[in-house]
Structures are given as C-alpha cells and as structure tokens.
Amino acid sequence: MKEGKNILEITVTLNPDHAEPLYLQLYSFFKKEMVEGRLTPETKLPSKRKLSIHLGISQTTVETAYQQLIAEGYVRSEPRKGLFVTELEMDMLPFETAHTENCESPQKVPKANPIKVDFGHGNIALNEFPFTTWRKLTVQSLYEDECHLLLSGERQGDFPLRVEIAKYLYQSRGVRCEPDQILIGAGTQYMVTFLTMLIGRERVYAMENPGFHRSREAFKDQGVKLLGINLDQDGIKMEDLWNSEATVAYVTPSHQFPLGMVMPISRRMELLKWATETGSYIIEDDYDGEFRHTGRPIPSLQGLDHQGRVIYLGTFSKSLIPSLRISYMVLPTPLLSRYQNRFSIYKQTVSRLHQQTLYLFMKEGHWSRHLQKMRTTYRRKQSTLLSLITEKFGKHVTVIGVDSGLHILLEVHNTMTESELLIHAEKVGVRVYPTSVYYDSNSQPLKPKVLIGYGGVTEREIHIGINLLKTAWELF
Secondary structure, eight states, rough: OOOOOOGGGSSSOOOTTTSOOOHHHHHHHHHHHTTTTOOTTBOOOHHHHHHHHHHHHOOOHHHHHHHHHHHTTTTTEETTEEEEEEOOGGGGSSSSSOSSSSSSSOOOTTTOOOSEEEEEEOOOGGSOOOOOHHHHHHHHHHHGGGGGGGGGOOOOOHHHHHHHHHHHHHHHHHHOOOOOGGGSSHHHHHHHHHHHHOOOOEEEEEESSSSOOHHHHHHHHOOEEEEEEEEETEEEHHHHHSOOOOOOOEEOSOOTTTTTOOOHHHHHHHHHHHHHHTOOOEEEOOOTTOOOOOSOOOOHHHHOSSSEEEEEEESSSTTTTTGGGEEEOOOOOHHHHHHHITTTTSSOOSEEEEEHHHHHHHHHHHHHHHHHHHHHHHHHHHHHHHHHHHHHHHHGGGEEEEEEESSEEEESSSSHHHHHHHHHHTTTTOEESSSGGGGGOOOOSSSSSEEEEEEOOHHHHHHHHHHHHHTTOOOO
C-alpha cells in the first residue's frame, strides 16, 4: 500500500471562473493522472479535509469528485482506511471485451490520449445529489437513541424502509405488495445470485438477447442452463420463448437493456400467460424504470400479475447513487414461503446506517422531490444530445432507444467496425461503449452500434463529445 501524501505535491490547477464545475475539474485531473500512469494502483488519495485545505476549496467539492471516481471504478473506498487507486480492470477500458469465439479482438488503444468526455451508461449526475440533506439525515441516524442501528438488523432489511419502498412502488410503478414481501440486498447481481438459489438451479433460465451482461454472468456463475431469447420490436420474442424449455425468464420490460424498447401492454400480457400456463417465473428487472421520457409509464408486470408468477427487481443505483448499493426485490407468496423456510439464515448485506438514512430521505419527501428533479435534468440532457446528433450527424446515423433510460444506441452508417468506432473515438478523447458484449456467444449485432450514456456528462461535455465524434468517425 502506497502513501498518498505526495499527491499534495502534484500541481493541481483549478479555475473557479471556468464553465466546468470545480468538482469536475478535480475529477478530470485525478482520472488523467491514473490513466496516464502517474497515480499507480494502491496509491492512497488524500483525505477530503487535507485536500480541501491544500486546494482552498470546500470538502463537498472534493467529496463529489471522489464519489465520481468511486462510481466509475478508478478508486475504491476501504472503511476507516481511505480511498485507494485501483487497477484498471476491463470496465475501465474504452470497451469491454466479450470472451466469445465470434467477437473480434479490438486493437489496443494508445495510452497517451486523455479522455475528455466519457459517455459511460453507469454514470449519473453527481452534482445534483443533495449532499447537505443526505449528510444531515446520516448524522440524525447516528444519534445515541438510534444505537440499535449498530446491530445486524432484520434479514429482509429494516421494516420502516420496506414500508416506504412498498408505498413508492405502488404509487409510481403499480406494484402491489406488502412490506413483508420485500427483500433488500446489495446490488442487482447479488439479488440475481440469491434468486437463482431461491428459485432453483435445476430450472432452465432464459434472458433477452441482447441483455444485461452482468446478470448473464451472475446466472452462469450459478451453473444454471441459460438460454438467450431474441427480441423483436416489442421485446422478448414469445414464439421463441414458448418453444424453449425455459421455466424462468429474466426481462427488462420498462427499458430493455441495451436496445431501449419499452414492452407494450399486449406483450406483457402474453408473457404473463406463458408464465401462468407453464408454471414459470418471470424476473422483472425494472431497469431505469423511473426515467421515462415520452408518454405515460406502463404498469409493471408485477402489477398485472394475479397468479404470483413475477419477481420484481429494483435499485437505487441510477436514481440516487451507485455506491449506495441498495437494491430490492418483491417476492410472490410461494417464493416468500420458500425463503422463510430455507433461506432466512442469510443475513442482511446492506448497511443499516444507509438503510436508515434512505428511510428518512423517503419518509420526509426528499426522495420524490429528488426523483422529479433528476427526471427534468436527464430529459434536458437527452434533448441536448439528440438535437446535436441530428445537427452534426444527420442521416449518417440511426438513434435507437430514446423513450426511456439514461443511454441511447447509435448505429453509425460508415465502413467502420465496432472496434474501429471505439478506437477512433478514444483517439480524440471520447469514450463510447460497445454493444457486442450484451449478446450471447451464439450471436452478434448485424450492424455496428455504440452505446452512449448521458447521465454523468454535462451539457457542455455533450457538445464537446459529439463534435469530436463527428471528426473521429469522419461524418461530414
């Protein structure tokens, strides 16, 4: 482990008069130092207090920059020890390599090109996070009369928080459940792993192709037989699902990942019919369900289910902060009984302090106000992005998946492969992401597409990024 005190000797130039916020300037500085190798893995970063004093800026500014670095995986936080620079894993490359026979190996990108704009789909608008309110509620949760929070707590998650989640889900997504049906856990991948044990590894699982690769790997790591079911314009193809041997289907109906379509009510009813008639379960991952940009939200599958065939998954990672690691699932009655009989020995995986803070945040109305604010913010960013794409690219691209969520797909009409699109973007300092990693090993996208997330970039960065991409891809 390397000491971080020498970092304070590195020259950091922040311009308070610049259009870019100070936290973004600081974040960009650290990221560049890491990418270019001057901050090596296991180097400890200065504390917020020390760095804020050294630079003459607020601790909030430092904290926001650090949180963005944590969210993107450049640094990791170790309780009571501090922040440490991580190895640049696959997620930190300009693309994620799919280890399949059909996926071509991209060329290595020169290291000397600092990233000016990162269109990562996992990033959010951290500058909009209500730090003051969250800090106040966290301190309130640590009062002496709340010392019970130092104990393990309920296995399914603290009951008051489950009550608030149940109310929110009914009001916003039409999910009908009691707090006792809710299980809280540390992230969607953990929930998928736990569900596989709960439903049974002997079943055959199906998921959308393309689909969320992290869930796919979680299923595979559990050793289940996993089938990729192709999509049409409405989502998962029912004919293929009926003809398969699957008895569990993992779907993202509110915002299919990564193609972005919203499953219409007719397809939802077909899916429920399949589950009822075959005795199957549907895992409904309500990915980005809070952020619908056009039309009225369609009720959740769980809210339409009267036979207890749907397990509903949700998370606060996109709507609040990724590092909170609070996800939840709503179990139908048969699976709830199985959980209570066989799996209640597993302890809760989420900090009770975070649970209590989130409970107060929701109970006092901050959550609904924050969510509405973020919807407005992301709708504005998407509008800026789409306008610039139309202006700069015109007929040279096709935009896919604009109705919901925090990313779009861009199909580029030139002769470049997916790898070449990523490499040329990287050369001009823009990071976009592949879609090939979301397909199973037996298929690949017919035409090269790249994924562009806009949640974590400013409108100024969107302007810079699109202009640079136009040059990189020679779309004139």
